[in-house]
Amino acid sequence: MSDRKRSWLVLTDGYLTARNAKTAHGVLRYARDDIAAVIDSEHAGRDLGDVAPGLHRRAPIVASVEEGLRYRPTSLLLGVATPGGWIPQHWRRMVIEAIEAGLEIANGLHTFLRDDEELVRLAEQRGATLWDVRDPPADIPLFAGRNLDSASRVVLTVGSDCAVGKMTAALELRDAAERSGRRSEFVATGQTGILIAGKGIAVDRVISDFVAGAAERLVAEADPEADVLIVEGQGSLWHPAYSGVTLGLLHGSAPEVMVFVHQAGRTAIEEPPYTQLPPLAEMVSTYEQLASAVRPARVACVALNCGGLDDDAAARAAAEVEDATGLPAADVLRDGAARLWAAAEEALFGQPA
């Protein structure tokens, strides 16, 4: 990749509107990079803004890498969760074409490009970069609290369950913070966030002893001029499969303010063993209690994901959450994040926005 700003050729072939393209959707919606084109033969010839208006982005949809190259991309994105995490054969041919054109290949799949000897050799020959987004750096230290001296204030999104919108809330809060005049950085901890931010560490792929150290490093290495770092949370303290990642990230990032993210109406974890969630106020106080092992922290507001509800039902759900927690609640995609950011800002800086 040259020194040009990244310009994505997004490969979603056959999955552009499918749920397992959520990494591609995240980049298309939130990345501050350019989008050169999307490769999706099903919708080729149309514009992304017409096929997927919810992404709020216009870009040509093309049928092939060759056609996409006309739009001068710097990078090919593999941002669809494929069955088994492997790269399908017909995609592999497209990856080879992109490498031959000298493009950076950004791979959000579980399978790493660096383990594919042919692709590695070809990339070396052509000077193309292979970026396995989930692959953590090898030199992460143990947590030692070096980030506690950071001049930037730290906000972390935390949640009741996985996949409730912690990354989306963090990004919308970052935008709201910037609109209010605060220099802000989104700190990415998962593959979609990393692709959006252009950097970060997939903390769930780090050896468990080093999760807190990875979070510490992300905070310590963020923009030192930022007023606010908004860290993307992972998992849930009540999701048994991921709770360790959640707590390691909570302690390692050492937030001063948290934003609690919840799916309206959810009362149990959505995966086996489908454990019951405690009442909202108890979840909020548990995050506050555990975070405070490192430094005092409080939950300032609730980002309530009301996907699937109509506006009336969403308003009722938000009112119920406000009543149960005593905190402002809003759906960042429906209501915007300004009110939630105002609550976070007051908690951080002691004054309303």
Add this chain to the structure above:
Amino acid sequence: MSDRKRSWLVLTDGYLTARNAKTAHGVLRYARDDIAAVIDSEHAGRDLGDVAPGLHRRAPIVASVEEGLRYRPTSLLLGVATPGGWIPQHWRRMVIEAIEAGLEIANGLHTFLRDDEELVRLAEQRGATLWDVRDPPADIPLFAGRNLDSASRVVLTVGSDCAVGKMTAALELRDAAERSGRRSEFVATGQTGILIAGKGIAVDRVISDFVAGAAERLVAEADPEADVLIVEGQGSLWHPAYSGVTLGLLHGSAPEVMVFVHQAGRTAIEEPPYTQLPPLAEMVSTYEQLASAVRPARVACVALNCGGLDDDAAARAAAEVEDATGLPAADVLRDGAARLWAAAEEALFGQPA
């Protein structure tokens, strides 16, 4: 290694009585294997029982591998934490001698033998096994709660800090449970425990997403005839560097009863950033609250490490802890574990031992 019961040649050269030999000490004290001999040129010619009476084990101390081989060991143990985790050069020569004699090499260091091409080649030639104890299996699944159907009851030792005696408490409780007539298994989650048990997974070396899955697998694959599985805990919910491992292990092993392990008088984590510990009763209730995300669990008793205190001070410390928590408290090394086990047994089976 043959089908013979494991018989250890324990390499501690220069470190037999040093604190960084704690892995070797654990094996010498608790392993149910035979101890063929200890290699330690400083004390060669004497008996282990005279040099380190606290280990409660007799074994000859020799000056070399060659001399140790006379006692017909099956396995050489590298159980001293060396500076940087590397194998010193003069030890490497002893490892080569042991491989040439066909011994299994059990390595508790951070550096893996499997990364040393010369040792791997030599071991293949001689039919010797290299066992990197910290190296987790590659095929650990995500947590899915399969262990919740286990007929064995599950006890986990949990703690206020690292290195307070969670492994020791688990082993002493296992012995007490067996003396009370309960078929029991110690489930190892750290390198010393694994060497003692002959199996286990070092959960802090597992990729963070799979810690709970590793704990689930350990429980699911334990002796199906056991009445009780006593799982070795790791870290502390209040130690920021390791709390993620602690919670992943808590949720993954899904204990029904916990034993809280604490160093008498400790009020803060002993490593940076030296975070303050909450009051004892709050630590106990936090473990109960978080464990209950998977299934109801309670702390039955407190294993109070009174190392460094005289008997009067230890008795006072135990009385204070009993007063603060309402739970029986005892130092398993000073008082034995019978009373603590009786409390755990009553909590598990609803009847006094």
